[in-house]
Amino acid sequence: MADLMTIDELSVHYERRRMGGCGRKVRAVDGVSLSIRRGEILSVVGESGCGKTTMGKAILNITRATSGRIIYDGIDLAKISGAELRAMRRKFQMIYQDPYESLDPRQSIYDTLLEPLLIHRRDLSSVQKRDLVMSHLEAVGLRPAEMIAARYPHHLSGGQRQRVAIAAAIILEPDFIVADEPVSMLDVSVRSEILKLMLDLQKDKDLTYMFITHDLSLAWMISHRIAVFYLGRMVEIGGTEEVVHRSTHPYTNALVSVIPTVGKKMRGERHILAGETPSASEIPGGCRFHTRCWLYHDEGEPEICRNSEPELAEVADGHMAACHFKLIPSRDQQAVFDVAERLSKPAPTLNPLGL
Amino acid sequence: MNARGERLAEIFSRIWADSFGRAGLVLLTLIIGISILGPIIFPFDPREVATSASKIFAPPTAQHWLGTDEMGRDIFRSTLAGARISLLVGITASAISIVIGAFVGLFSGYYHGLFSNLLMRVTDFFLALPVTPLIIVLASVFGQNLLITIMVIGMTSWPSTARIVRSLVLSIRARQFVERVRAIGASDARILCVHILPNVMPLIYANTVLVIAGSVLAEATLAFLGLGDPVRVSWGTMLHYAFVSGAAGRGVWWYLLPPGIGIVLLVLGFTLVGNTLDKILNPRLREF
Numbered sequence: 311m312a313d314l315m316t317i318d319e320l321s322v323h324y325e326r327r328r329m330g331g332c333g334r335k336v337r338a339v340d341g342v343s344l345s346i347r348r349g350e351i352l353s354v355v356g357e358s359g360c361g362k363t364t365m366g367k368a369i370l371n372i373t374r375a376t377s378g379r380i381i382y383d384g385i386d387l388a389k390i391s392g393a394e395l396r397a398m399r400r401k402f403q404m405i406y407q408d409p410y411e412s413l414d415p416r417q418s419i420y421d422t423l424l425e426p427l428l429i430h431r432r433d434l435s436s437v438q439k440r441d442l443v444m445s446h447l448e449a450v451g452l453r454p455a456e457m458i459a460a461r462y463p464h465h466l467s468g469g470q471r472q473r474v475a476i477a478a479a480i481i482l483e484p485d486f487i488v489a490d491e492p493v494s495m496l497d498v499s500v501r502s503e504i505l506k507l508m509l510d511l512q513k514d515k516d517l518t519y520m521f522i523t524h525d526l527s528l529a530w531m532i533s534h535r536i537a538v539f540y541l542g543r544m545v546e547i548g549g550t551e552e553v554v555h556r557s558t559h560p561y562t563n564a565l566v567s568v569i570p571t572v573g574k575k576m577r578g579e580r581h582i583l584a585g586e587t588p589s590a591s592e593i594p595g596g597c598r599f600h601t602r603c604w605l606y607h608d609e610g611e612p613e614i615c616r617n618s619e620p621e622l623a624e625v626a627d628g629h630m631a632a633c634h635f636k637l638i639p640s641r642d643q644q645a646v647f648d649v650a651e652r653l654s655k656p657a658p659t660l661n662p663l664g665l
Numbered sequence: 666m667n668a669r670g671e672r673l674a675e676i677f678s679r680i681w682a683d684s685f686g687r688a689g690l691v692l693l694t695l696i697i698g699i700s701i702l703g704p705i706i707f708p709f710d711p712r713e714v715a716t717s718a719s720k721i722f723a724p725p726t727a728q729h730w731l732g733t734d735e736m737g738r739d740i741f742r743s744t745l746a747g748a749r750i751s752l753l754v755g756i757t758a759s760a761i762s763i764v765i766g767a768f769v770g771l772f773s774g775y776y777h778g779l780f781s782n783l784l785m786r787v788t789d790f791f792l793a794l795p796v797t798p799l800i801i802v803l804a805s806v807f808g809q810n811l812l813i814t815i816m817v818i819g820m821t822s823w824p825s826t827a828r829i830v831r832s833l834v835l836s837i838r839a840r841q842f843v844e845r846v847r848a849i850g851a852s853d854a855r856i857l858c859v860h861i862l863p864n865v866m867p868l869i870y871a872n873t874v875l876v877i878a879g880s881v882l883a884e885a886t887l888a889f890l891g892l893g894d895p896v897r898v899s900w901g902t903m904l905h906y907a908f909v910s911g912a913a914g915r916g917v918w919w920y921l922l923p924p925g926i927g928i929v930l931l932v933l934g935f936t937l938v939g940n941t942l943d944k945i946l947n948p949r950l951r952e953f
Binding site for chain 2: 372482
């Protein structure tokens with residue numbers, strides 16, 4: 311697969327001002343490089359506050375990056391001017407977590423969907439625009455489209471609103487969609503429907519998704535590749551099965567080991583991470599994960615973890631991890647392997663019960 | 666549009682459902698009705714002055730329902746005529762004030778920069794300034810003319826509106842749907858006009874009604890101090906002449922009470938409706 315977008319050393323830093331004191335630097339995203347391949351679903355997984363949403367917004371230039379390059383089609387999105395950027399925006403869209411907040415309460419559903427067309431498709435006649443709105447409402451399963459179009463957000467349920475948000479995101483036929491936890495605010499019963507809709511649309515319209523989630527099992531189910539974030543840095547990236555079954559970073563490993571399983575007893579060790587994620591304004595020196603790392607303790611608190619920050623290194627084809635030590639999968643991940651085999655299914659497919 | 670008409674009807678019925686709101690609506694309908702119909706049915710001619718001393722400060726009779734003033738003119742008729750002027754000044758001055766306030770609030774709330782900071786400092790300056798002495802000075806510098814009165818009141822009463830609108834704009838611009846439309850590629854002008862303004866409108870409506878009450882009072886204050894338009898007599902001007910001619914000392918209550926009660930009822934009506942409207946359109950305020 312060809313690369314759609316290349317992100318190079320992207321950083322987003324904030325200055326947090328405190329009363330009377332000098333500003334502290336918050337490193338929300340700290341030197342992330344990755345490429346997004348055309349037509350893939352790349353899941354970005356991490357705890358809340360790890361910078362995954364900020365990165366998604368920085369890629370779409372909703373939040374300005376402090377440094378780094380975002381190369382799309384040979385153009386550096388971090389550098390282009392406001393008007394050019396606005397014109398480029400039809401190529402990338404975002405789907406938000408909270409469908410109650412992401413729609414204008416005073417705009418009818420019809421106007422909500424019409425708006426992207428009014429901005430970018432002035433070439434269309436009003437009849438053509440109307441037809442596009444109606445056909446997209448139907449494409450996201452909102453029928454009868456005529457009736458839904460006349461309504462306002464407060465008339466709709468959370469799932470219906472998220473469908474509207476999805477329709478508004480795809481109506482301009484973008485290449486790339488950043489979906490920020492698009493199902494985590496929805497009722498469990500609606501989640502699988504929305505996910506299925508997103509996956510169907512991805513196939514039909516040849517979309518590329520960056521799927522931001524805190525739920526590794528969800529990422530496992532739907533994505534081609536998974537990138538794991540910790541405190542503003544990517545600690546592991548690779549094909550879904552690689553990352554889940556042969557995780558090389560102790561953080562990923564801990565996340566995998568606590569995926570809830572049904573029926574089978576866990577034979578391996580669960581690695582429950584102690585404590586909270588450190589604040590992004592006080593990132594620990596050395597490997598930023600060492601304060602909570604179980605492997606660091608197992609290895610007898612080696613100095614290297616405190617002193618030097620590991621770089622991403624290739625562990626298998628297309629699979630990279632940033633850890634000074636290499637995990638031996640058989641030792642710690644046997645339990646997960648068994649579970650994986652029991653549920654075994656070629657990713658990405660959807661298993662609503664597994665949600 | 667039909668939907669808008671329905672919404673308006675709904676708002677009216679909800680004001681009516683509130684007992685304070687209903688009292689306010691009744692008062693306003695009464696006073697506005699009087700100010701429109703009154704001078705048509707009972708025209709007032711200020712030149713119709715008394716020809717004999719007995720007609721001056723005459724108590725209420727069948728001929729002069731509310732007696733006569735120091736020139737022998739009919740107080741009932743002049744009260745009806747005064748309602749018009751008081752309302753006219755109140756409403757037009759508020760319109761000016763709301764337009765300025767809404768613009769400053771929208772602009773300084775949406776943009777962050779030197780200019781918008783400057784606007785807010787100007788707003789603070791006006792807010793901190795005691796308004797009554799200011800408008801007295803302005804009115805006495807620019808002269809006694811209805812238009813001047815309207816301008817002076819309109820130009821000095823916008824800062825509170827600007828503050829309120831700005832705080833709402835600040836909270837709306839941080840909401841996710843604004844970010845979403847920006848991510849679609851919407852321009853600032855589009856975000857302001859299509860997304861932020863409609864969401865601020867309810868607050869502006871409620872505020873307008875309250876500002877009218879303030880403007881009516883401000884006009885009465887100015888006119889009472891003798892800075893009103895001597896040709897177009899408002900309730901405030903009537904009180905001024907009543908005071909100057911010594912009506913209070915002579916016990917001529919029929920000269921003082923009609924315009925006084927008129928002002929109180931008019932301000933009360935707008936305040937009651939305004940507060941109710943505020944409660945309905947900005948339900949979050951109810952918690953406080």
